[in-house]
Amino acid sequence: MLKLKNNHLLKNSNNQSRTIFLKFCYFSLALLLFSCKSDAPKSDNTSKTIETETKTTVVATTSKRVVFFGDSLTAGYGLDDVENAFPGFIQQKIDSLGLKYIVVNSGISGETTSGGKNRIDWVLNQKPDVFILELGANDGLRGVNLSETKNNLQFIVDAVKTKYPDTKIVLAGMQIPPNMGQDYTSEFKNIFPDLAKKNNLTLVPFLLENVGGIPSLNQSDGIHPTKEGHKILASNVWEVLLPVLK
Structure with missing residues (x-):
């Protein structure tokens, strides 16, 4: 008997809970409809906001891109902030003159010309207007075959020119200590002016x-x-x- 009474009380409690829940749903629906009506006059402001955001996006996309493609020198190895690497200072110089260029730092510490060759297609998704090629130092320090280094750099230059014929390419020249012998050191140094002359590139004679x-x-x-x-x-x-920027 006590069990039946408890079941009866439980059913009543459930019915009351359903009733309260339904009332809450109706109230919420009414409140939502009221809110929609009260927000209607604000549609003009919303459209103005969207228009402003669109204009801001258009202005941002009008800036051209300077992509720095390099190794630890470009990446700013050992610095507290990547903005303290030389591409970051280039951005400051650009901004000080009001030039509409955005610097993209695509440097990776330890990168070789072979590594650069493998990732160039991905980096070119940045759609560079100016492409700064700073690779080769790690090849020289590791004694990589000079013809391999030169061929890899040529491959990268060709990849940029093929995909973006109007992109201006700047090649950063590099030199290494004579650890590998004088002949290797001299030939390594000559790779960069030779490539610049062959491909009509702008050359930074010696980055360091x-x-x-x-x-x-x-x-x-x-x-x-x-x-x-x-x-x-x-x-x-x-x-x-x-x-080049001007």
Whole structure:
């Protein structure tokens, strides 16, 4: 008997809960309809907001892209902030002159010309208007066959020209210590002006000019520049890049 009474009370409780829930649903629906009506006059403001956002997007997309494709020098290895790498300082120089270019840093520490060859198609999705090629240093330090390095760099240049014939290419020249012998060192140095001449590229004669071998401008490894060193790298690049941007 007690069990039946409890079941009866439970059913009544469930019925009351359903009734309260239905009333809550009706109330919520009414509130939603009321809110929709009260929001109707604001449609003009909404359209204005969308229009403003569209205009902002259009302005942003009118900026051209300068893509830096390189190794740890471009990536800013060892620095607290990638903006302190030389491409970041290039962006500051661009902004100071009001030029409509956005710098894209596509540097990867440890990258070789072979690695660059393998990822060039992906990087070209950035649709560069100016392409800065800074690769080869790791090849030289590892004693990679010089013809392989040169062929890989040529492959990258060809890939850019094929996909974007109007893109301007700047090649950053590099030199290495004579650890691999004088012949290797000299031939390595000549790769960059030779490629620049053959492909009609703008050449930065030596990216690490006035930085390489100077302890105060390099980190403890003696290879990667400090923030102050990167400022000088930026000046070395800017000297030949500015006429290209203008």
